[in-house]
Amino acid sequence: MTAIRILSLTVLCCALAACASAPPPKPAPAPQHRLQRATANIGPASASLVSGSLAITAIDGGVRIEGDLGGLSPNGANAIHVHERGDCSAADASSAGGHFNPGGMPHGQAGAGPHHLGDMNNLRANAEGVAHVDIRLLGVTLGSGAANDVLGRAIVVHANADDYHSQPAGNAGARVGCGVIDVAR
């Protein structure tokens, strides 16, 4: 009996020791930006006059997208998203594919529940049809090569506002502007 108790205590001690000495599992390192700055030169699509240059800079937790876009409808609202393919070659920009969505989420609104990683809030154009863009897109990286890397993807502007719930793309209408997120030169 005593021998059995000692044996089981020994086994317990060994098990505890093994637990105590096992190295804690290392969390996977978060993907890091490898670029500080990129640009997206937005050109017209679907026979629009939309154009402008956007600067994309690395910030904590994502990127900041900033610049002016012209050629929009005066006082209108326009959807803007990161789309999965950096290809604006089609006249209607369909070549840019769907919304950038590495997490397999439904379309939605940034900061308000499940949404595509490329979902962003609508732009507001002024009376001259110019929208100032200043968006913090969180959860993405710039040049990391990870699944959430936006480098080499496209920024697409739409003719209409995003309703933030219709699937798969917010019922935002034609693609009127498109530009690839590219290394700043």
Ligand SMILES: [Cu+2]
């Ligand atoms: Cu879009």
Ligand SMILES: [Zn+2]
């Ligand atoms: Zn979306």
